[in-house]
Amino acid sequence: MLELVGIGRRYRVDGGEVRALADIDLVLPKGSFTALVGRSGCGKTTLLRILAGLESPSEGEIRRPAQAGPLRIGVVFQEARLMPWLDVRGNVGFGLHGRLPRHETAARCTAALDLVGLSAFAGAMPGQLSGGMAQRVAIARALVLEPEVLLLDEPFAALDAFTRRAMQNELVGIWQRRKPTVVFVTHDVEEAVLLGERVLEMQAGRIVGRENIELPYPRDPTAPEANRYRRTILARLMADPAAARPEPAALS
Ligand SMILES: Nc1ncnc2c1ncn2[C@@H]1O[C@H](COP(=O)(O)OP(=O)(O)OP(=O)(O)O)[C@@H](O)[C@H]1O
Numbered sequence: 001m002l003e004l005v006g007i008g009r010r011y012r013v014d015g016g017e018v019r020a021l022a023d024i025d026l027v028l029p030k031g032s033f034t035a036l037v038g039r040s041g042c043g044k045t046t047l048l049r050i051l052a053g054l055e056s057p058s059e060g061e062i063r064r065p066a067q068a069g070p071l072r073i074g075v076v077f078q079e080a081r082l083m084p085w086l087d088v089r090g091n092v093g094f095g096l097h098g099r100l101p102r103h104e105t106a107a108r109c110t111a112a113l114d115l116v117g118l119s120a121f122a123g124a125m126p127g128q129l130s131g132g133m134a135q136r137v138a139i140a141r142a143l144v145l146e147p148e149v150l151l152l153d154e155p156f157a158a159l160d161a162f163t164r165r166a167m168q169n170e171l172v173g174i175w176q177r178r179k180p181t182v183v184f185v186t187h188d189v190e191e192a193v194l195l196g197e198r199v200l201e202m203q204a205g206r207i208v209g210r211e212n213i214e215l216p217y218p219r220d221p222t223a224p225e226a227n228r229y230r231r232t233i234l235a236r237l238m239a240d241p242a243a244a245r246p247e248p249a250a251l252s
């Protein structure tokens with residue numbers, strides 16, 4: 001459904017050049033769930049931003065099938081980024097404002113809030129929410145667009161372990177019900193194996209490994225099979241020569 005061909009992205013930084021992405025070839029089948037895993041600075045967010053159309057590649061192209069309208073893409077960032085002056089319902093419906101009749105916007109917001117379990121908080125203000133609830137609002141805000149493509153950038157990284165697990169299960173449930181094409185960015189191999197139909201391993205701007213996770217949902221992260229996948233992926237990521245070098249940040 002979506003195909004990246006030879007995608008690269010360079011940035012000019014301090015007179016030099018940073019190669020954030022290089023030679024990315026990737027097919028995202030319609031309705032698939034792809035987890036993208038790699039250490040800090042390997043280019044995950046850049047790739048997601050290019051997929052979202054928030055940034056253009058320096059090389060390569062994104063191919064999508066010819067269709068009537070533009071692809072509906074929902075994005076969830078690492079932080080909820082809610083508008084503090086709007087209540088939960090206002091935040092969720094913001095992207096639909098002026099695009100749909102008011103009653104339809106209201107119905108979609110109600111359904112999206114229901115999906116993330118926040119119906120009772122529709123009138124709450126962002127300042128009254130916990131971090132996990134705010135992130136659920138951000139997910140509802142993406143879902144309300146009825147996205148064909150759902151892009152998530154470490155959406156649960158800031159959450160406690162209990163909330164994270166609950167949210168992971170919710171996300172899998174939403175994906176199974178609605179079947180958007182999901183790309184989920186994480187630096188947590190366990191989370192990648194728990195969620196992805198396949199896991200793509202990134203290293204220094206490149207995709208260096210791919211693993212199909214052939215485990216049924218809902219998955220048990222403590223199952224020996226899950227553990228085996230985790231070990232395989234980690235071993236590959238750590239064995240890459242680039243991984244052996246300390247990060248510049250670690251030196252200072
Ligand atoms: N707007 C920008 N200008 C200059 N360099 C950038 C820009 N955005 C990203 N980069 C560089 O591109 C590389 C990849 O960054 P990116 O944010 O994609 O990494 P990441 O894998 O998402 O890391 P993290 O896990 O820490 O979020 C980094 O070296 C970063 O410094």
Ligand SMILES: [Mg+2]
Nearest residue numbers: 044045046153
């Ligand atoms: Mg990032």
